[in-house]
Amino acid sequence: MGWRGILGFDYGVVQGPLGPDISGPELVAAVANAGGIGILRAPDWESPEYLRELIRKTRALTDKPFGVGIVLAFPHKQNVKVVLDEKIAVLQISWGDYPRELVDRAHGEGIKIMHQVGCIEDADKAYKAGVDAIIVQGREAGGHVLGQDGLMSLLPRAVDLVSGSGVPIIAAGGIVDGRGYAAALALGAQGICLGTRFVATEESYAHPKYKQKMIELDTTAYTNIFGRSRWPGAPHRVLQTAFFDDWRLLPDHENETSQPVLGHSIIHGVCGELNLELLVLLKEKEIRRFAGTVPNRTTTGDIESMVMYAGQGVGLIKDILPAGELVKRLVQEAQLVIQQQFYNAGFS
Structure with a gap:
């Protein structure tokens, strides 16, 4: 089950990269310390020294692995080089293609690639490029939205696409609680990626x-x-x-x-x-x-x-939580929902 972890992390809960500064070192470290995948957001321009500073501060707050998110639609080569030099655990990329030679280069540094896509065609490109995980984002998501398909229809298609390969599919878009987590698992996902819900945490840098x-x-x-x-x-x-x-x-x-x-x-x-x-x-x-x-x-x-x-999913957010508590709550709620469904279906 996805709550048991993906890509070597304790849990299958990914905190999406949020800008500007919303997913700063404090939020990312809190998620990482709780066993989730925290992701820094690199600036939308080449800023290698600043990105190194963000990474340095995050490492001062946690000894756990974490990721960096880069938007490929903006200049990014120098920022990617920093991620490789610093040997960050995960490079999350979106809004563009990342060919196999670049994926192989990251793998050579021991870095996993997590590619966010918004349609089945882009999921296929990412899969063929050899990425380690694919985030499938539905139109329900907040912020800049990659595709037009809803998560309910897009997610199982992506799961079928990579069937038997061991590449985990991570669901994104409208998920804010354990019920959404359980639903994503039922459709074949092995993890979830949340942005909106992590904005509403104590450590986020949002106003x-x-x-x-x-x-x-x-x-x-x-x-x-x-x-x-x-x-x-x-x-x-x-x-x-x-x-x-x-x-x-x-x-x-x-x-x-x-x-x-x-x-x-x-x-x-x-x-x-x-x-x-x-x-x-x-x-x-x-x-x-x-x-x-x-x-x-x-x-x-x-x-x-x-x-x-x-x-x-914003209508389901009722409180501002510590990010670590949110990670634990998501896992516990998903486990409870699945257990209840098995019980109601007559399984022991």
Whole structure:
């Protein structure tokens, strides 16, 4: 069963890479210490020294293995090199192809590759490239969504694709509790990847108002109005806030570049001692209306008018938990659900 672990980790619970800074060292270390797979989010630009600093701080908080997530749609070669140099346990990749020669290079350094996909065609490419695990993301997921298929139909197809190979399929999209975990296992997954639920944890670097909205609101919307200039053609799922309801029909020709400034934030600024090169990255950033940047703890201004990514399972989130407790709860709830189903079906 997936709660017994995948890829050498204690449990099959993956904390998805969340940006900017939301899945920082504190969150990743807490998940790793609890036996899950914590994943740092590399910056969406080449920033090798900063990424090394993130890794260094995470290693100061845990002696357990963890991963780094890299979005292939942005410049990434130097960041990947850091992952290889540092011999991180897992490289999680998304939004692009990762050919066999690069997978083999990672394997040569003892690093496992976990590829997130949103359709069966991309799952097949990843499988043929020799990756160690495939995250199958349904349209229910929060943040930038890879595909159009729902998890219920996509997941068993991916499971059938890799049948007998030993490559674990990890389910993502709308899962926030043990019932979702058990359902994913029933469809053949060997683990689950959660983003939204880990935003609503004590260690996540999300702004407190963002976390509170996770509890207050229970609906999401699939849209493309945020971050159009920076990442065109990348639809996303967000909390259906009052701001979103007012602007959801934003004309296609509009984007954030000409919009007023809503506030400011320090992006990628969670490290302790920094050298001069890193300090350059810590300049305060303007957040304009319709920007794709979620509010982190440093953000000031009109927080409730900023983007808040969330998956469809958000209506099931009722509290802010320590991340380690969440990992344990997910496993225990899934075990209980499966035991109850066996009991109800007449098995002893």
